Amino acid sequence: MKMKEYDFTPIEKKWQEKWEKENVFRAKDGEGKKYYVLEMFPYPSGKLHMGHVRNYSIGDVIARFKWKRGYNVLHPIGWDGLGLPAENAAINHKVEPKKWTYENIKRMGSQLKSLGLTYDWKREIATCDPEYYRWNQWFFLKMYQLGLAYRKEEWVNWCPKCKTVLANEQAKDGKCWRCGTEVEQRKLNQWFLKIGDYAEELLEGHKKLEGKWPEKVLTMQKNWIGRSEGAEIDFKVQGIEKSIRIFTTRLDTIYGVTYLVLSPEHPVLEQILEGKLNKEEILKWCNERIKKKKFLKEEVEKEGIFTGAYAINPYNEERIPIWIANYVLMEYGTGAVMAVPAHDQRDFEFAKKYSLPIKVVITPEEGKLDLPLEKAYEEKGLLINSASFTGLRSNEAIKRMITFAEAQQFGHRAVNYRIKDWGISRERYWGTPIPIVYCEKCGIVPVPENQLPIRLPEDVKFTGEGNPLDTSKKFVETVCPKCGGPAKRETDTMDTFFDSSWYFFRYTDPKNDEKPFEREKAEFWSPPDIYIGGIEHAILHLIYARFFTKFLRDIGLIGFSEPFPKLLTQGMVIKEGKKMSKSLGNVVEPDQIIKKYGADAVRLFILFASPPERDLDWSDTGIEGAYRFLKKVWDLFQRNMDILKHDSKPDLSEETLSLRTLTHRTIKKVTEEIEDRMHFNTAIAALMEFYNGISEKEKELRKIESGKAALKEALLSMLHLLSPFVPHITEEIWSKVGGKGFISKAPWPKYEEKLIEKExxxxxxxxxxxxxxxxxxxxxxxxxxxxxxxxxxxxxxxxxxxxxxxxxxxxxxxxxxxxxx
RNA sequence: GCCGGGGUGGCGGAAUAGGAAGACGCAGGGGACUUAAAAUCCCCUGGACUUUGUCCGUGCGGGUUCGAGUCCCGCCUCCGGCACCA
CATH class of the missing domain: 3.10.20.590 (Ubiquitin-like (UB roll))
Incomplete structure (x- = not known):
């Protein structure tokens, strides 16, 4: 008998077409028990990379498993279509961003389809579609009404090459995240969202996510939000009315204050320096520090300058000098610090350099400090030299000192956050236009809802300099919605993180042209039961989306607060221990691999090689192994076709028991590995063992009737268990053995407890x-x-x-x- | 510096609640089939030794326990994040 060989190309093509044609994986609003599998949508850069393949294969296994378990599954895909590379393509290759983006979407879409993923393509969205970004504009207007969106002049990170504003996180180590150019400081009018208003809730919400999100991500977010408890204290300035407010977490050290330090950007400087002879000199010094201060890689040498002014410590009425120093940040706390050199290392270094006094006010509970100090003693301890507070322990002293400050009305308890408001302005073209016009008479005027969407104009010039939107007269020149007079449009567009902060709700109602989405639909599907994506989005995207969800709740669009109750962060795909990159020449192209081994083999290998959360080392021989396994499976079924078509029921006869036990144990194992642990590597290993077990007993069992029945049970179970991982080959075999409908939707096998117990x-x-x-x-x-x-x-x-x-x-x-x- | 997460054969990894360390796969070695090769199949594969078997072995050093890759204490090291945060 000549067996048919495993020829994946026509098989995979055939089933991909069938699934699509027969609408097999359509999610149905409002029906049955739902399951929403979400993967982070891709930026349409032009082609799929292995990281995508991994991300979407993981999600697809879960989606297919849930389909087979009888769920109504929503498994959508879309495109994070706006962003800088489209514009760079316009500059470098003279292609319009729109054309470039949609061509990429088309190409990557067909790549995704070649992987046999279960997406509901009817729900495909793209953020660059005006029908999508109009809702960005709509949300912005709501935020503006609520005072959550506001405009202010702010120092911003400016990339001189991209000629754009960068968020702090896009300016890591002082370099532009895209082009690597040194970042400069500029002061510009910017739009901000008050994410700071939600800092406490964002932190509080973590409690619900514990155990369901990787601890790493929660910690990263906690650090990012950076809550710290302390007090704010006002120091009077001698000779002027104004006082200087400082924030401290160590109020217990306030009797050790020997000077105040201001950030070079501190607004009170103007007043303090009024009438001072060297005012200009000092301001010049400050400006120099501002320009270069941020994002320097190594710790900068501490530098300071005396203002000539003095402040009064409200606790002991002591007169202390006011300094300006480069180590004080304007964006944290109040931009002013009480310096306690004896108990803060930074102040200590500064005091040594400028010969300022060092006054010890804390001593360890046991033992003594060696004087003079060689470094600051930063531990907590007992207070000394602190008037009526002397002898108290630090924590108790802090409490009493706050009470004292509140009674005397020069200070109060305060909580500070490291997280800053979200600057969304980008001086760019390929983003969502901010729906604001500037009228000479009326000032800042929001665009009325009925004028949305404000579409991106097409008569723009891409020169690589400045904002292309400024070059479109048609766009810029408009009329004021309030007075009808001439006005100019805002030409800044939104940070693309805005787009990705709510796309997962749009999937639930993607064609709605009256609202962003229907609450009923959104609540039927969301929140997603699982969200899968790269760890690189641990902070930004995931915090913004959480913030956005709370905002949507507050305007009544949804009724819950956390968008992603369960998060799976997958590791990178690397090769020989290194990140794949063009410069290293070690990039593995999904297209070529699929062509050579088929989508099933690629999926199988990528899921088998490592558990999802770990980095995955791509191996050219490993994929061969996966392919070999599929060939063996194919042959196994080919040579047992007769048995599979035969009508039989397995029994408990002794000679079949060990195979039947293996069958049922494997069902249990694979089910649990997918459902509980999402460790697909061990599920696949169990299936390989299952294969080994079957082929070992195959010959013997084929000889007896009960054996044939047990073999049939084993083979069919294996086919079902394999199908979420390798959907094409299993679908093909299923159709050959006379299975009804699609195996993709046929019920997942059940195991019998009594067969699992060993004799x-x-x-x-x-x-x-x-x-x-x-x-x-x-x-x-x-x-x-x-x-x-x-x-x-x-x-x-x-x-x-x-x-x-x-x-x-x-x-x-x-x-x-x-x-x- | 601070906060996370790791470290198990030649390699990727397994061991889910403290109970047989190394499942499964890759690579390697030997054999069968073949004129030959590919493909396929079978066997071996942590180390050492006095090889019916014994001892050692999960980064290092201690500890708890009948029993530790797993728990505790102290280090080393790699990766990631944050980093003058007052």
């Missing part, structure tokens, strides 16, 4: 912790009988001899342990 066990016998023998024991044998067996074993006897058994432990079904002396 006999191996009991390990240890003497003094070392394995000395293994006993075969039947189910139901009692402890005494087993013990007797163990003690009569020659191997065990040898080690016990005439020694005394001091301790004896028996763990049923596992181990027996003797401790002898």
């Amino acid at each position: 006999s066990f191996t009991i390990v016998v240890q003497v003094n912790g070392k394995v000395r023998d293994r006993l075969n024991v039947l189910k139901g044998e009692d402890e005494e009988a087993i013990k007797e067996k163990a003690l009569s074993s020659e191997r065990v006897k040898k080690y016990i001899k005439e020694k005394k058994i001091v301790k004896f432990i028996y763990i049923p079904g596992k181990i027996m342990s003797f401790y002898v002396k």
Whole structure:
């Protein structure tokens, strides 16, 4: 008999077409038990990379598993279509961003389809579609009404090459995240969202996510939000009315303050320096620091300058000098710091450099400080030299000192956050236009809702300099919605993180042209039951989306607060321990691999090689192994076609029992690995063992009727268990053996508990912790009988001899342990 | 510096609640089939030794326990994040 060979190309094409044509994976609003699988949508850069393949294969296994478990599954895909590369393409290759983007979407869409993913393509969205970004504009207007969106002049990171504003996180280490150019500081009018208003809630919400999000991500977010408790205290300035407010977490050290320090950008400087002879000199010094201060890689040498002014410590009325120093940040706290050189290392270094006094006010509870100090003593301890607070422990002193400040009205308890408001303005073209016009008469005027969307104009010039939107007269020149007079449009567009902060709701109602989405639909599907994506979005995207969800709740569009109750962050795909990159020349192209081995083999390998959260080392021989396995599976089914078509029921006859036990154990194992742990590598390993077990017994069992039935049960179970991982080959075999409909939707197999219980066990016998023998024991044998067996074993006897058994432990079904002396 | 997460054969990884360390796969070695090769199949594959078996072995050093890759204490090291945050 000549067997048909495994020829994946036509098989994969055939089933991809069938699935699409017969609308197999359409999510149905409002029906049955729902399951929403979400993967981070891709930026349409032009082609799929292995990271995408991994991300979407993981999601697809879950989606297919849930379909087979009878769920109504929403598994959508879309495109994070706006962003800088489209514009760079326009500059470098003279292609319009729109054309470039949609061509990429088309190409990447067909790449995704070649992987056999279960997306509901009817729900495909693209953020660059005016029908999508109009809702960005709509949300912005709501935020503006609520005071959540506001405009202010702010120092911003400016990339001189991209000629754009960068968020702090896009300016890592002082370099532009895209082009690597050194970032400069500029002061510009910017639009901001008050994410700071939600800082506490964002932190509070983590409690619900514990155990469901990777701890790493939660910690990163916590650090990012950076809550710290302390007090704000006002210091009067001698000679002027104004006082300077500082924030401190160590109020217990306030008797050790020997000077105040202001950030070079501090607004109070103008007043303090009024009338001082060297005012200009000092301001010039400040400006120099502002320009270069941010994002320098190494720690900058501390530098300062005396203002000539003095402040009064409200606790002891002491007169202390006011300095300006480069180590104080304007964007944290109040931009002013009380300096306690004895108990803060930074102040200590500064005080040493400029010969400022160092006054010890905290001493350890046990032992003594060596004086003079060689470095600051930053620990908490007992207060000394602190008037009526002397002798108190730090924590108690802080409490009492705050109470004192509040009673005297020069200070109060305060909480500070590191997280800053979200600057969304980008001086760019390929983004969502901010729906604001500037009227000479009326000032800042929001565009009325009925004028949305404000579309991106097409008569723009891409020169690589400045904002292309400024070059479109048609766009810029408009009329004021309020007075009808001439006005100019805002030409800044929104940060693309705005687009990705709510796209997962749009999937639930993607064609709605009256609202962003229907609440009923959004709430039927969302929140997504699982969200899968790269760890690189641990902070920004995931915090913005959480913030956005709380905002949507506050305007009544949804009724819950956390968008992603369960998060799976997958590791990178690397090769030989290194990140894949063009410069290293170690990029593996999904297209070529699919062509050579087929989508099923690629999926199988990528899921088998490592658990999802770890980095995955791509291996050219590993993919061969996956392909080999599929060929073996194919052949196994080919040569057993007769059995599979035969009508039979497995029984409990003795010679089939071990295979039947293996079958049912494998069902259990694979089910749990997918459902509970999402460790697909071990699920696949179990299936390979299953294959080995079947092929070992195949010949024997084919000879008897009951054996054929057991084989049939095993083979069909295997086919179902394999199908979420390798959907094409299993669909093909399913159709060959006369399976009804699509295996993709046929019910997942169930295991029988009674077949999983083993008839006999191996009991390990240890003497003094070392394995000395293994006993075969039947189910139901009692402890005494087993013990007797163990003690009569020659191997065990040898080690016990005439020694005394001091301790004896028996763990049923596992181990027996003797401790002898 | 601070906060996370790791470290198991030649390699990717497994061991889910403290109970047989190394499942499964890759690579390697040997054999079968073949004129030959590919493909396929079978066997071996942590180390050492005095090889019916014994001892050692999960980054290092201690500890708890009948029993530790797993728990505790102290280090080393790699990766990631944050970093003058008052």
